[in-house]
Amino acid sequence: xxxxxxxxxxxxxxxxxxxxxxxxxxxxxxxxxxxxxxxxxxxxxxxxxxxxxxxxxxxxxxxxxxxxxxxxxxxxxxxxxxxxxxxxxxxxxxxxxxxxxxxxxxxxxxxxxxxxxxxxxxxxxxxxxxxxxxxxxxxxxxxxxxxxxxxxxxxxxxxxxxx
Amino acid sequence: xxxxxxxxxxxxxxxxxxxxxxxxxxxxxxxxxxxxxxxxxxxxxxxxxxxxxxxxxxxxxxxxxxxxxxxxxxxxxxxxxxxxxxxxxxxxxxxxxxxxxxxxxxxxxxxxxxxxxxxxxxxxxxxxxxxxxxxxxxxxxxxxxxxxxxxxxxxxxxxxxxxxxxxxxxxxxxxxxxxxxxxxxxxxxxxxxxxxxxxxxxxxxxxxxxxxxxxxxxxxxxxxxxxxxxxxxxxxxxxxxxxxxxxxxxxxxxxxxxxxxxxxxxxxxxxxxxxxxxxxxxxxxxxxxxxxxxxxxxxxxxxxxxxxxxxxxxxxxxxxxxxxxxxxxxxxxxxxxxxxxxxxxxxxxxxxxxxxxxxxxxxxxxxxxxxxxxxxxxxxxxxxxxxxxxxxxxxxxxxxxxxxxxxxxxxxxxxxxxxxxxxxxxxx
Numbered sequence: 001x002x003x004x005x006x007x008x009x010x011x012x013x014x015x016x017x018x019x020x021x022x023x024x025x026x027x028x029x030x031x032x033x034x035x036x037x038x039x040x041x042x043x044x045x046x047x048x049x050x051x052x053x054x055x056x057x058x059x060x061x062x063x064x065x066x067x068x069x070x071x072x073x074x075x076x077x078x079x080x081x082x083x084x085x086x087x088x089x090x091x092x093x094x095x096x097x098x099x100x101x102x103x104x105x106x107x108x109x110x111x112x113x114x115x116x117x118x119x120x121x122x123x124x125x126x127x128x129x130x131x132x133x134x135x136x137x138x139x140x141x142x143x144x145x146x147x148x149x150x151x152x153x154x155x156x157x158x159x160x161x162x163x
Numbered sequence: 164x165x166x167x168x169x170x171x172x173x174x175x176x177x178x179x180x181x182x183x184x185x186x187x188x189x190x191x192x193x194x195x196x197x198x199x200x201x202x203x204x205x206x207x208x209x210x211x212x213x214x215x216x217x218x219x220x221x222x223x224x225x226x227x228x229x230x231x232x233x234x235x236x237x238x239x240x241x242x243x244x245x246x247x248x249x250x251x252x253x254x255x256x257x258x259x260x261x262x263x264x265x266x267x268x269x270x271x272x273x274x275x276x277x278x279x280x281x282x283x284x285x286x287x288x289x290x291x292x293x294x295x296x297x298x299x300x301x302x303x304x305x306x307x308x309x310x311x312x313x314x315x316x317x318x319x320x321x322x323x324x325x326x327x328x329x330x331x332x333x334x335x336x337x338x339x340x341x342x343x344x345x346x347x348x349x350x351x352x353x354x355x356x357x358x359x360x361x362x363x364x365x366x367x368x369x370x371x372x373x374x375x376x377x378x379x380x381x382x383x384x385x386x387x388x389x390x391x392x393x394x395x396x397x398x399x400x401x402x403x404x405x406x407x408x409x410x411x412x413x414x415x416x417x418x419x420x421x422x423x424x425x426x427x428x429x430x431x432x433x434x435x436x437x438x439x440x441x442x443x444x445x446x447x448x449x450x451x452x453x454x455x456x457x458x459x460x461x462x463x464x465x466x467x468x469x470x471x472x473x474x475x476x477x478x479x480x481x482x483x484x485x486x487x488x489x490x491x492x493x494x495x496x497x498x499x500x501x502x503x504x505x506x507x508x509x510x511x512x513x514x515x516x517x518x519x520x521x522x523x524x525x526x527x528x529x530x531x532x533x534x535x536x537x538x539x540x541x542x543x544x545x546x547x548x549x550x551x552x553x554x555x556x557x558x559x560x561x562x563x564x565x566x567x568x569x570x571x572x573x574x575x576x577x578x579x580x581x582x583x584x585x586x587x588x589x590x591x
Contacts, residue, residue, distance in 0.1 A: 050398055120480075121455075
């Protein structure tokens with residue numbers, strides 16, 4: 001009920017309220033729904049993963065050029081002591097269709113399993129989710145041309161997508 | 164509460180504009196508090212609960228990771244950290260009771276103690292204690308290798324020193340440590356100084372370097388002169404280190420071959436040799452431009468080096484074992500002892516004085532974790548896997564302790580009392 005109320009009221013003030021979602025906790029219940037938003041690029045990363053920051057920097061650049069690019073970022077740092085660090089990273093990245101999550105405390109095994117039993121923790125880990133097809137997982141850095149090719153495909157080269 | 168909208172209000176705002184931020188704040192409280200049924204859904208509520216539930220007591224129970232080492236007299240020593248302090252304590256009765264924790268660091272230090280990056284402890288044949296750890300520095304991925312030791316069986320410890328000598332604000336991490344029967348301490352780690360210097364010169368550099376430093380503190384020698392070993396290691400996987408028959412350090416790590424094929428390599432460090440050669444010992448050809456977060460394990464029994472590791476190549480994924488009798492020049496047929504169906508991870512090897520090899524690893528079925536074990540006398544024939552422990556919730560990696568009385572499983576669960584489990588199989 002509370003969530004429904006928020007969903008009704010938040011859209012009245014989206015430009016001012018969006019920063020409230022700077023980093024939400026992803027628990028096993030919410031993790032079931034990570035891939036329900038379609039189309040979307042989901043990227044999992046960690047503070048302990050230097051290559052992940054290359055990916056985040058690339059996404060940051062894409063979001064500057066394409067503010068509506070649909071992407072979900074999930075930090076796998078399931079330690080509340082590191083939330084401040086994660087929040088600092090998230091504070092640098094902005095987008096109209098950007099969602100940000102942090103793994104719930106000490107739940108990384110369970111959350112990884114829910115997100116994808118075929119994913120064994122390597123990072124960065126990403127999923128291209130089309131409107132009509134299943135998610136396609138990828139381990140390691142993405143190339144900009146592949147990201148944009150996917151974006152072209154889902155928007156028919158128009159790059160217009162509703163948040 | 165993360166509410167940029169509600170922090171600052173320009174002087175020229177209208178009354179309705181002033182109301183909006185408060186409404187946002189109210190909504191934030193309303194929605195987040197509504198998630199209190201599952202407190203971890205809300206950052207705001209979770210932080211409040213964190214203040215109440217954060218483990219602040221000086222107890223091994225509060226540690227996220229625990230390392231252990233066995234002294235010749237049967238005492239089991241533990242190294243762990245909490246609240247920016249490094250602690251050591253011990254057990255004389257196979258973990259039934261533990262001594263009071265002793266703080267090694269007198270000044271707060273941010274200590275890496277999660278996953279594959281954690282404090283290490285070693286005991287020599289005179290019951291001197293050596294501890295090394297990673298101190299996190301002010302910039303992301305910058306850290307130093309720290310070291311302290313005790314020459315009076317743990318009554319007092321030396322002031323911590325920094326082992327890496329470059330004085331550069333860069334990464335020094337994933338330390339491994341061994342001490343031989345002459346008291347020579349060898350510490351190896353992943354070092355970012357060469358990558359940093361290459362970057363400054365606009366040159367390319369792949370991965371990390373491995374450095375090693377040796378000294379004999381019990382002979383008043385703590386110089387620990389840094390020596391580069393190899394370049395091109397994976398930047399986020401632990402090193403595995405043991406001592407060869409000749410007491411020379413053997414290091415196994417995940418290397419970057421060619422276009423990001425991250426297979427394992429083995430070398431012997433000889434301080435008298437200028438050129439260090441290394442051998443590739445895994446050949447699954449896992450190509451990934453990222454962080455596997457999975458380092459290898461190795462142990463020596465007589466002249467045979469036993470090795471186990473994780474790989475996730477398309478044609479070969481899971482946990483693998485092999486041995487070498489000639490320091491990696493030739494590697495046995497690979498034993499694929501765990502496949503991805505059981506979501507395996509973090510294998511660990513140990514060997515007892517009789518040559519019994521124990522190999523344990525973690526598995527996960529979506530709800531419960533389990534530690535499985537296989538055993539062998541020679542690395543050729545192995546017992547069938549058996550589950551030796553199960554748990555729900557978060558856990559540390561399984562660690563084997565080869566006590567003279569029995570092999571022990573140390574499988575720490577943060578927030579819970581530490582217990583050591585006897586492994587009653589074969590000769591243990």
